[in-house]
């Protein structure tokens with residue numbers, strides 16, 4: 001059972017970091033992170049991944065600027081939602097993004113041509129989902145590796161937005177056959193992550209059949225999201241559902 005406990009503590013310690021020290025990290029750590037990703041499961045073992053390791057400061061600054069420009073327009077969308085559900089970090093234009101100082105950005109790309117490896121029925125219907133799931137696995141493995149190396153990492157999805165993606169493709173010369181999945185930002189953490197809310201196992205497990213008593217209402221889902229935004233537990237919000245704060 002010791003192995004399980006070790007694995008669980010690695011999973012618990014893997015946290016998103018959103019502020020980084022500018023200090024560089026050893027190249028060996030970058031190699032180790034990517035080595036780990038190579039072992040991730042992928043659809044039909046297609047291994048669609050390519051890793052663009054961006055260390056040059058001017059390139060990192062340009063990428064950060066593309067994201068800031070994007071947010072400076074699109075933050076307005078957050079204002080179309082009810083206040084409790086808004087993303088606190090996206091309620092206005094941003095001058096500085098937390099990861100701007102991080103020393104390494106890794107753009108994870110996927111080669112769409114590897115879809116050929118899948119059985120025909122999946123290739124016809126769910127190929128994009130399988131490609132994406134495979135890339136997500138690689139990404140998660142990278143996060144786990146960074147965590148045990150004492151580094152912080154952030155999962156940045158904004159690079160996939162069409163505007164940002166086109167600019168990054170042009171900047172880094174990414175061929176059309178490749179999708180940009182997400183950007184893995186890594187460095188030494190400049191702050192400790194806040195405790196996180198984790199749903200309890202009992203409320204999400206269904207024995208043999210879907211237990212309708214556990215079906216969350218629309219209001220409860222909203223309450224849950226609102227609690228997440230505030231970093232609170234359900235019970236602090238007076239809900240009958242349970243959750244735990246984990247740090």
Ligand SMILES: Cc1cc2nc3c(=O)[nH]c(=O)nc-3n(C[C@H](O)[C@H](O)[C@H](O)COP(=O)(O)O)c2cc1C
Pocket residue numbers: 014015016017018154155156157158193196
């Ligand atoms: C598919 C996916 C996309 C994500 N995109 C972002 C992102 O764009 N920016 C960000 O800061 N975190 C992003 N995250 C990280 C989640 O917000 C984070 O994992 C979650 O809040 C739990 O916090 P933790 O990672 O510290 O446990 C993403 C995570 C996943 C799985």
